[in-house]
Amino acid sequence: MRLTVDHVTRYTYDQPVRGVVQSHRLTPSSFEGQTVLDWRIDVSDGLAGGQFRCGAGDRIQSWSVQGPVTEITVRVRGTVETTDTAGVLKGHRETVKPALYLRDTPATQMDGALETLSAAAEGSANPLEAAHRLAAAVADAIAYRPGTTAAHTTAAEALALGEGVCQDHAHVLIAIARHREIPARYVAGYLFADAEGRAHEAAHAWAELWVPGLGWVGFDPANRCCPDARYIRLGSGFDAQDAAPIKGIARGPGQEKLDVTVAVLAAQQ
Structure with missing residues (x-):
């Protein structure tokens, strides 16, 4: 599947700021x-800085904008060819050991209700089946x-609320997987459409769980599936904050307002 992406993030400030520094995880591998x-x-008005590939295999690029400035626009455009690998992440270069992703973060800390939900994996000796059970429970x-x-x-x-968005599904799955000693991480990316082909939020998130013998396998509880050819993987982290496509800081007292639009379309082959 050939997918095109047009992702625009616009920052506006109610008074000029002296400058902005950002770190981008916006280039897919x-x-x-x-x-x-x-x-x-x-x-x-941005100046590109240094870039590197982190241990998780993601490309990190720094940008700076000199002020005074009241508006900054970050625009991402590109085309990606995808095929369905049943959610298995194959051929992705990274050096971080899976066990690192057993570490909790404030967003994924356990409570009694999450522990109860994690019991969905009980009785399964097959790690892949256990991962599927956890995703279905979420x-x-x-x-x-x-x-x-x-x-x-x-x-x-x-979980207490009983509703949310893809970020919440991913965080809950990560939390209960780690509780079961399954390394799990948050993935940010794009989605062309949901499982029925209907329009969906194009900026999307899911989780990857480490399955012995297969490696990292993606699970998207929000759509009850594993990532397929409709998905573009941007990058990963311990949680949504860690995997954020854009991180930054503005120098000055101005209040920031954020507006994001994302379009993912199927291109002509």
Whole structure:
């Protein structure tokens, strides 16, 4: 499947700031199942800084904008060729050991309800089956409802609410997988459409769990599936904050307002 991405992030400030420094995880890697054909990032009045590939295999690029400035636009455009690998991440270059992803973060800390939910994996001697059971339990426990949770909602809070967005599904799955000693991490990316082919939030997130013999396998409880050719993988981290495509800081007292639009389309072959 050939997918095109147009991702625009616009920052506005109610008074000029002296400057902005950002770190971008906005360039997808090429691996089996995903090939980047072209990709471009533009930052209005921005100066590109150093870049490197982190231990998890993600490309990190720094940008700076000199002020005074009241608006910054980050635009990502590109084309990616994808194929379905049944959610298995194959040929992705990284050096971080899977056991590192057993570490909890504030967003994925356990409580009693999460421990109860993690019992869905009990009775399964097959690690892949256990991972599927956990993903299904999350999908059953949390209804997909955009706008019901916030960026800093934790896994425990989302489960208590019983509804949320893909970020919440991913955080809950990561929390209960780690509780079962299954390394798990958060993945940020794009989605062309949901399982029925209907329109969906194009900026998307899911989780990857480490399965012995297979490696990292993606699970998307929000859509009750494993990532397939409709998905573009950007990067990963311990949780949503760690895997954020854009991180940054503005120097000055101005209040920041954020507006994001993402379009993912199927291109002509």
